[in-house]
Every structure is written in structure tokens, then in C-alpha cells.
Amino acid sequence: MNSASSHTRTRHRATFSNTVLILVILFLFLPLFVIITYSFSASKSMEFTTFSLKWYHQLFFDSDELWRAFLNSAVIALSSAAVATVIASGAAIGIMWYRFLGRQYIQILSFLPMVLPEVIIGISMLIFFSAVRLSLGLVTIFIAHTTFNLPFVYLLVTARLDEFDFSTVEAARDLGATEAQSLVKVVIPSILPGMLSGFLMAVTMSLEDFVITFFVSGPGSATLPLYVYSMIRYGVSPVINALSFVLILSIMLIAFTLRRFLKTIAASS
Amino acid sequence: MNHHRTLISYVLFTALFSFLLLFTTGCSKEKESGESSKADNTLYLFNWTYYTPESVIEAFEKEYGVKVVLDYFASNEDMFAKLKGGGSGYDVVFPSQDYAEIMIREKMAAPLDHEKLDNLRYISPLARQKATYDPDMVYAVPYYMGASGIAVMKNSVEDYPRDWSIFSDSRFRNRMSMLDDMREVMGAALAHLGYSVNSLDPDELEKATRLVNGQWKPNIVKFDAEGFAKAFSSGEFSVVHGYGEAVFEEIEEERWDDVDFFLPEEGGPMYLDSMMIPVTARHVELAHLFINFIHRPEMYAQFLDRFRFPSTVHTEAEQYRTTEPIYSSDALAAYELKMDLGENLPLYDNLWQTIRYDD
Amino acid sequence: MKRSSRLGITYAGPMGLWLTIFFLTPLFIIILYSVLKKGLYGGVEGTFSLAAYRQLVNPAFARVLFRTLIVAVTATVITMTLALPCGYAMARSRHQSFFLGLVIVPFWTNSLIRIYAWIAILSSKGFANELLKQLHIIDQSLPLIYNQGAVITVLVYMYIPFAILPLFTTIDSFDFQLLEAARDLGASRFTSITRVLLPNIRSGIITSGVFTFIPIFGAYTVPLLVGGKDSYMIGNIIVDQVTKTRNWPLASAISLIITLISTVGVMWMLMAGAQEKRERSESLRKAGTR
Numbered sequence: 001m002n003s004a005s006s007h008t009r010t011r012h013r014a015t016f017s018n019t020v021l022i023l024v025i026l027f028l029f030l031p032l033f034v035i036i037t038y039s040f041s042a043s044k045s046m047e048f049t050t051f052s053l054k055w056y057h058q059l060f061f062d063s064d065e066l067w068r069a070f071l072n073s074a075v076i077a078l079s080s081a082a083v084a085t086v087i088a089s090g091a092a093i094g095i096m097w098y099r100f101l102g103r104q105y106i107q108i109l110s111f112l113p114m115v116l117p118e119v120i121i122g123i124s125m126l127i128f129f130s131a132v133r134l135s136l137g138l139v140t141i142f143i144a145h146t147t148f149n150l151p152f153v154y155l156l157v158t159a160r161l162d163e164f165d166f167s168t169v170e171a172a173r174d175l176g177a178t179e180a181q182s183l184v185k186v187v188i189p190s191i192l193p194g195m196l197s198g199f200l201m202a203v204t205m206s207l208e209d210f211v212i213t214f215f216v217s218g219p220g221s222a223t224l225p226l227y228v229y230s231m232i233r234y235g236v237s238p239v240i241n242a243l244s245f246v247l248i249l250s251i252m253l254i255a256f257t258l259r260r261f262l263k264t265i266a267a268s269s
Numbered sequence: 270m271n272h273h274r275t276l277i278s279y280v281l282f283t284a285l286f287s288f289l290l291l292f293t294t295g296c297s298k299e300k301e302s303g304e305s306s307k308a309d310n311t312l313y314l315f316n317w318t319y320y321t322p323e324s325v326i327e328a329f330e331k332e333y334g335v336k337v338v339l340d341y342f343a344s345n346e347d348m349f350a351k352l353k354g355g356g357s358g359y360d361v362v363f364p365s366q367d368y369a370e371i372m373i374r375e376k377m378a379a380p381l382d383h384e385k386l387d388n389l390r391y392i393s394p395l396a397r398q399k400a401t402y403d404p405d406m407v408y409a410v411p412y413y414m415g416a417s418g419i420a421v422m423k424n425s426v427e428d429y430p431r432d433w434s435i436f437s438d439s440r441f442r443n444r445m446s447m448l449d450d451m452r453e454v455m456g457a458a459l460a461h462l463g464y465s466v467n468s469l470d471p472d473e474l475e476k477a478t479r480l481v482n483g484q485w486k487p488n489i490v491k492f493d494a495e496g497f498a499k500a501f502s503s504g505e506f507s508v509v510h511g512y513g514e515a516v517f518e519e520i521e522e523e524r525w526d527d528v529d530f531f532l533p534e535e536g537g538p539m540y541l542d543s544m545m546i547p548v549t550a551r552h553v554e555l556a557h558l559f560i561n562f563i564h565r566p567e568m569y570a571q572f573l574d575r576f577r578f579p580s581t582v583h584t585e586a587e588q589y590r591t592t593e594p595i596y597s598s599d600a601l602a603a604y605e606l607k608m609d610l611g612e613n614l615p616l617y618d619n620l621w622q623t624i625r626y627d628d
Numbered sequence: 629m630k631r632s633s634r635l636g637i638t639y640a641g642p643m644g645l646w647l648t649i650f651f652l653t654p655l656f657i658i659i660l661y662s663v664l665k666k667g668l669y670g671g672v673e674g675t676f677s678l679a680a681y682r683q684l685v686n687p688a689f690a691r692v693l694f695r696t697l698i699v700a701v702t703a704t705v706i707t708m709t710l711a712l713p714c715g716y717a718m719a720r721s722r723h724q725s726f727f728l729g730l731v732i733v734p735f736w737t738n739s740l741i742r743i744y745a746w747i748a749i750l751s752s753k754g755f756a757n758e759l760l761k762q763l764h765i766i767d768q769s770l771p772l773i774y775n776q777g778a779v780i781t782v783l784v785y786m787y788i789p790f791a792i793l794p795l796f797t798t799i800d801s802f803d804f805q806l807l808e809a810a811r812d813l814g815a816s817r818f819t820s821i822t823r824v825l826l827p828n829i830r831s832g833i834i835t836s837g838v839f840t841f842i843p844i845f846g847a848y849t850v851p852l853l854v855g856g857k858d859s860y861m862i863g864n865i866i867v868d869q870v871t872k873t874r875n876w877p878l879a880s881a882i883s884l885i886i887t888l889i890s891t892v893g894v895m896w897m898l899m900a901g902a903q904e905k906r907e908r909s910e911s912l913r914k915a916g917t918r
């Protein structure tokens with residue numbers, strides 16, 4: 001009864017849920033259409049006056065700081081999400097299936113970072129870093145982001161494991177597989193959607209975070225949200241709108257080429 | 270399942286790559302700053318966004334062959350919470366007067382070497398006089414003194430009073446906003462009633478609170494310190510309490526004539542931003558050079574032009590400016606600096622809670 | 629399932645270690661701060677004091693807390709009601725990763741400008757009102773922004789992906805043949821969903837609820853930007869206490885109380901879920917289907 005057989009992915013006419021999905025996706029993209037439209041508007045405010053590419057021009061020719069911040073954000077998001085995914089997935093497996101000293105402790109600790117208000121996490125981590133004389137910078141931001149990503153990945157993988165039938169692992173074990181083999185060939189493929197979701201969620205949260213990052217960032221290590229939020233009093237430049245459009249296009253492009261590439265690999269193997 | 274595995278290996282690879290990138294940039298930054306604190310060639314500023322014009326920064330970088338790195342904050346409180354929690358590495362910070370005073374009291378600021386700051390002679394006596402916490406500029410050099418005011422969209426509003434009582438006017442109900450700032454709103458109410466914006470008299474404060482809750486709050490849509498300029502520009506609000514420079518930044522030049530921005534003559538709360546060097550600064554020499562550089566008249570004039578500010582702290586820069594200010598220094602005559610309330614903060618805070626937390 | 633503890637520690641150790649070093653210590657700092665005297669300019673002084681906890685007893689806070697609960701519950705219910713069909717449709721689709729991408733990628737653009745976009749959409753001269761006027765549904769603009777409704781709408785928008793992801797993940801591992809079997813046995817669409825699907829994705833539903841409710845409960849930016857005079861939430865109060873009022877002990881105390889309540893809530897839900905699962909496998913084993 002493993003997941004392979006449950007994927008009877010026939011073109012099931014679940015029209016109600018399909019409709020809701022399409023509507024929700026439209027809802028999610030609605031502000032994006034607004035953002036993209038205004039990125040082509042000459043005016044600074046959210047009003048479409050005349051068509052203009054000036055914000056794109058500024059984006060590509062006069063926005064060093066913005067790109068630096070963006071790069072910082074991307075690097076931190078990917079790395080903190082990766083680390084969080086690996087160790088939280090491991091923890092989910094360990095806690096679900098094994099009994100050991102400290103199990104309850106880790107269980108409780110695992111979702112606390114999600115529950116504590118961000119501003120408090122930010123301030124206390126700042127105090128902590130200062131106390132241990134760890135100089136603020138990209139590394140401290142990385143540590144903070146990994147920390148608050150852990151609960152999300154952990155809970156997602158746990159939820160996935162909840163429905164996982166342990167007897168398949170026992171069967172593999174009976175057939176002579178080592179722990180590592182059963183892990184890699186049985187467990188991971190099965191919880192992969194959970195890990196992937198966790199990873200994506202962690203990337204999203206890391207890219208978004210402002211409050212915690214503000215407190216634990218060092219001079220010159222600004223991330224994109226810091227850069228944007230600090231403009232808040234003064235007017236957020238439409239260059240950010242242009243950046244958003246460029247970002248979305250790039251991700252779609254990367255995803256598209258990746259898919260193509262993976263399909264050719266899958267086809268040839 | 271195969272493509273799942275390849276996907277995950279791609280993901281892991283990217284992540285590992287970023288991880289390595291992170292550490293190398295992190296390490297090289299530390300090495301860099303380690304070297305540069307001896308070589309003294311990078312200056313770290315902690316400032317309000319856009320507050321120092323690009324042109325000035327570039328000119329400074331060019332003249333001294335150094336690099337300037339800017340970090341931003343959007344409020345004094347954020348800046349101070351960070352410094353207080355242990356944030357360091359900034360060479361120059363730009364606090365407003367109340368936080369300048371706190372930083373001095375808390376010994377977070379380094380004394381300045383006036384030998385390196387001969388442009389201090391341009392600082393106006395008025396600014397020094399107002400800066401009661403440090404009139405001799407031992408720790409803080411005035412950067413700009415200004416105030417928030419009221420912006421009105423002339424073509425949507427007729428016949429309005431040019432003072433704080435505009436917020437009592439129910440004709441403009443639901444088309445107005447005030448700043449989400451306790452000292453600004455209470456200060457405006459106190460000034461309107463003829464009291465000091467730093468009043469500690471419970472009776473006066475009570476009256477001011479009643480004014481806000483009873484007469485102003487019913488007419489405004491919200492307290493907004495972040496989006497008022499955008500809302501004003503889009504027509505959502507016709508009357509906003511806010512910073513003139515933000516409003517004119519949002520509205521296109523063609524529409525500037527439609528906007529009436531003024532500082533009520535009755536007075537109100539005023540701010541004075543200064544440049545200070547934190548005790549944890551690593552490039553003190555460079556910091557002094559920067560402070561002095563900004564106060565060169567032709568440099569400071571660029572700052573005035575960028576925001577169309579009047580020259581309230583600098584005596585010489587007026588001659589170099591190329592724009593008209595959005596209000597005049599005289600308008601600040603009746604204005605008072607918001608001083609830090611210290612232990613009396615709860616006095617204001619409890620009243621502000623009744624304004625802000627209640628329906 | 630009660631297997632070797634060494635393996636368990638190997639799996640769970642890294643996270644345990646990480647959290648102990650990088651989270652437990654800051655947590656202790658918070659707990660410590662909540663029982664110290666507040667410093668005049670923020671921070672704390674070395675004297676023990678329960679003033680922060682006394683200050684918690686404040687009717688203004690209670691009002692805001694109540695309002696926050698209502699907003700959070702409403703927003704969570706709406707979000708999850710939308711998320712469930714979405715997760716289902718995505719799990720059944722042949723283009724899973726495609727839809728996954730569609731749902732997540734918008735959220736990689738900066739949230740502040742997406743909130744500004746919502747302000748532009750909901751303003752009196754904004755997209756929504758203009759559209760309604762064009763369609764002659766209304767003559768005058770509706771007040772769609774700067775009120776609780778706007779806050780709830782934008783919160784729902786912000787957290788739908790958080791709600792969808794756990795549901796999608798769990799539904800994906802669900803054996804749909806069970807549903808078909810139920811239909812074959814004569815169950816209606818509705819019954820098969822409520823009696824067969826939902827109980828089996830219970831952990832996903834709980835996780836989805838937790839992922840949605842907790843961040844919404846602590847939301848700060850959305851009520852600040854799109855809310856009106858009456859939209860202050862607990863998140864705003866805590867930020868204010870740290871920055872404006874400079875009362876770090878009080879901010880810590882409020883945070884700890886909220887954390888305590890949430891932790892109890894989450895643990896209760898997780899345990900209830902585990903309990904039910906145990907009962908289910910017990911009854912299945914007894915019925916001999918395994």
C-alpha cells in the first residue's frame with residue numbers, strides 16, 4: 001500500500017476542486033498583474049499614466065545595491081532552506097519511528113520557533129549573537145533563517161510520514177537492505193513531496209523575512225526585504241516592481257528549461 | 270521516480286553551492302573588513318532611506334578613494350533597538366533629537382574631534398540652540414531640522430482652515446489620515462491647544478487626548494505613517510498629516526501645484542536629525558571626514574535640493590541650492606523639538622493606547 | 629516502531645543540537661528578560677521584577693487580543709476552506725509540480741509590494757471599484773480598504789500557500805482507490821469525502837491549520853498597512869512594546885504567554901491526531917484488513 005499505487009492520476013473530473021484551484025491561482029496572481037502593469041507605468045505611484053520602460057532601465061543600469069541585496073536574499077534563502085530541509089527531515093524520521101532519550105524535548109522544541117513572535121526572536125537572537133561575539137552578517141542571517149525554517153519543514157515531513165506505512169521499510173529490511181539503503185530507496189522517495197514542499201516553504205519564508213533579518217543583519221549585508229521595507233516611509237520605488245517581473249520570468253524560464261532537461265534525462269534512462 | 274531523484278540532486282547542488290557562496294562571501298567580507306579597518310577604506314552608514322543623496326556619496330567616494338556602504342532604517346525606534354541589542358559596525362548613524370539624547374546618556378556615542386570638522390562653523394546658531402542635549406556638538410552634529418505638516422489636495426477640498434483644526438472638520442470625514450506616531454499626534458493636539466509638545470501636565474495631556482479621540486479620530490480613516498503619501502497621491506485621502514518630502518516624492522511634478530503643503534502656524538512637534546559616531550565604530554577617521562564633507566555648502570545644498578528642504582541648520586548652503594523649498598524655515602518658528610520623555614513615557618503611552626487600541 | 633535509540637539520535641540529533649544552540653539560548657534570554665526590570669531606554673536592568681506580568685492584565689490588551697482572535701479564526705477558516713479543494717485538485721493532477729510552482733512562485737516577490745498592489749486594487753479609485761462601476765453594479769466606490777475586511781482578505785491571500793502545501797503533501801499520499809471503493813459501495817460524493825478522505829488526511833489538515841493560524845495570529849504588517857483605525861492586532865502591540873514603548877520585559881511576557889497558549893494548542897492537536905491514528909490502526913488490525 002505504498003504511494004506508488006495510490007497515484008491513480010486519471011483525469012478525474014473533480015470539477016469543483018479544479019475550479020476552485022483555478023480561481024485561487026487567479027486570485028494569487030491578481031496582485032502580480034497589478035505589479036507588472038505598474039512596472040511599465042511612467043509614474044511613480046500606483047497609477048498607470050504613460051507606458052515607459054524607465055524602471056527597467058534603472059533596474060539594469062542603476063541598481064547595484066538592489067542587486068546585491070537580491071543576491072544576498074537568494075543565497076541565504078537557498079542555503080538556509082536546504083540545511084533546514086535536511087536536518088528537519090532527518091528529525092522527522094527519527095522522532096516518528098524511534099524512541100530515544102530527548103525525543104519529547106526535541107518534539108516540543110521543534111515548533112517553538114514558529115510560534116514565538118518574530119520581533120522577539122529577532123531581538124533575542126541579536127542579544128545572543130552579541131553575547132557570543134559572533135559578528136553580524138550573512139552568517140548570522142543564515143543561522144536565524146535556518147532556525148525559523150525548521151518547524152515548517154519538520155511539520156510537513158511529519159505529516160507526510162504520518163500516512164506512511166512503516167511495513168514497507170520492514171519489508172525492505174527483511175529483504176536484506178541496510179539502513180542507508182532502505183532510507184534512500186524506500187523512505188526518501190516516499191517523503192520526497194513533503195521534503196520538497198518543506199524546502200519551497202522555507203525558501204518562501206526566508207525570502208520574505210524582514211523583522212528577524214533587520215535585527216541580525218550586519219552592516220552591508222542587507223537582504224531584499226530590508227532594502228524594500230526601509231523605503232516604506234518614503235515611497236517604494238517602482239524599480240522593485242520591475243525586479244519582481246524579471247524574477248518571475250526568470251524562475252519560469254529556469255523551471256521550464258529544467259523540466260525539459262529532466263524529461264530528456266528521464267526519456268534516455 | 271528517477272526524475273524526482275535528479276530534481277533533488279539539482280536542488281541539493283544549488284543549495285550546497287549557495288551555502289559555499291555564502292561562506293566565502295561571509296568570510297571574505299570579514300577578511301575585508303579586517304583589512305580595511307586597518308586600511309580604513311570603507312565607511313558604514315546607518316541612515317534613513319535616501320536621506321543622503323547618491324550624488325554626495327559618490328562625490329565622497331571619489332574624492333577620498335573609499336567605499337561607502339549604507340544600511341537603512343525606517344524609524345528611530347528600529348535603529349535604536351538594533352543598536353541597543355548589540356548591533357555594531359556602523360560608523361555614522363543619523364538619530365533624531367530624542368534618540369540622540371538617549372545615545373549620549375547611555376554612552377553609546379563617541380565624542381567628536383572638532384579639529385577634523387571645520388565645516389561645523391556653518392551650523393546655524395538656531396539649530397545649536399534648539400539642540401539642548403548637545404549645543405556644543407560634542408557628540409552630535411545637526412543634519413537637518415524639520416517637521417511634519419499637513420498636505421491638502423486643493424481641487425478636492427474647499428475652504429479649509431490652514432491649521433490643526435482641519436481634522437475636526439466633519440466635511441472632510443473619511444478622507445483624512447494622521448501619522449501613526451504618538452509624539453506627532455499628541456504634539457499636534459497639545460500645540461493646537463496652546464500647550465508644549467513636551468508637556469507633562471496630566472490635565473493638559475487629558476485635554477489633548479480628548480481632542481484627538483473626540484474630534485479628530487472620528488474623521489480620519491486611519492493612522493498611517495507608511496502609506497499616507499501613496500494614499501494621498503492616489504486620491505484616497507484628500508488631507509494627510511505627514512512629511513512633505515514623502516508627499517512630493519510620490520506625486521508627479523505636474524501635479525505639485527494642486528498640493529497645498531503647510532506647517533500650521535500654531536506650531537507643533539519638530540525633529541532635529543544629527544550625525545553621530547557610535548562608540549563601536551571602526552572607521553572613526555573616515556567618519557569624521559564624511560561628516561565634514563557633507564557640511565560643505567555645495568554638498569549640503571544637494572541634500573536640500575533632493576528633498577526641497579529649507580536650510581534650517583546650515584548658514585551657507587542656501588546660495589548653492591537650485592530648487593524652491595516646500596516650506597520655509599520661518600514656518601518652524603512656533604515649532605518645538607520633541608524631547609525624550611524618559612521615565613514619563615508611560616504617561617503618554619497610556620493615553621496613546623486609548624487612542625490607538627480602542628475602536 | 630520502538631526501535632534502536634542510536635539510530636533515532638542520529639536522525640534527530642542535528643536538529644536537536646541546532647535548536648538547542650541557536651534557539652534555546654535566545655528563548656532563555658526572553659524568559660529572563662520577562663522577569664527583569666525594564667531599562668529606561670529599552671533593554672533591561674539587573675533587578676528581578678514581575679512588573680511585566682502585572683502589566684499584562686490590561687483591558688486594552690484584552691480587547692486587541694479578542695479582536696486578533698476573531699480575525700485570525702475567520703481568516704484561517706476561509707483560507708483552509710479554499711485550500712482543501714486546491715490541495716485535492718493539485719494532488720490528483722498530472723501536472724503537480726506545475727501547480728505547485730504556480731502557487732508558490734508569486735510569493736517569491738516581495739510581500740510589501742504585493743500588499744501595495746492590494747491597496748491599489750482595493751482603493752476607492754482602484755481596480756476593484758473601477759471594475760464594479762464599469763459593470764454598473766455600483767455607482768459610488770465601496771470602502772474596501774482600511775478596514776477589517778481588507779485585513780482578512782489580504783491575510784487570506786498571504787497565507788493560502790501555507791495552507792495548501794501541507795494539504796497537498798498529505799493528500800498526495802492518500803490512496804484514491806479508497807474513494808472509488810467507497811463510491812462503488814454506494815456512498816455519495818459528499819460522504820466519501822467526509823468519511824473516507826478527510827479522516828485520512830487529518831494530520832495534513834492539522835498541519836495546515838497550524839501553518840495558517842499561527843502566522844496570521846502574529847501578523848503585523850498587513851493590519852498596519854491595509855487596516856483602519858480599528859485593526860490593531862497583537863503582533864502590532866508586541867512590536868510597539870519593543871520599539872516605541874521600549875518595554876522589552878513586557879514584550880517578552882506577552883510573547884511567552886502567546887507562545888505558551890499556542891504550544892499547548894499545537895501539542896494537543898498533534899497528540900489528538902496521533903491518538904486517533906493509533907485507534908484507527910488498532911481497529912483496522914482487529915478487523916483484519918492488514
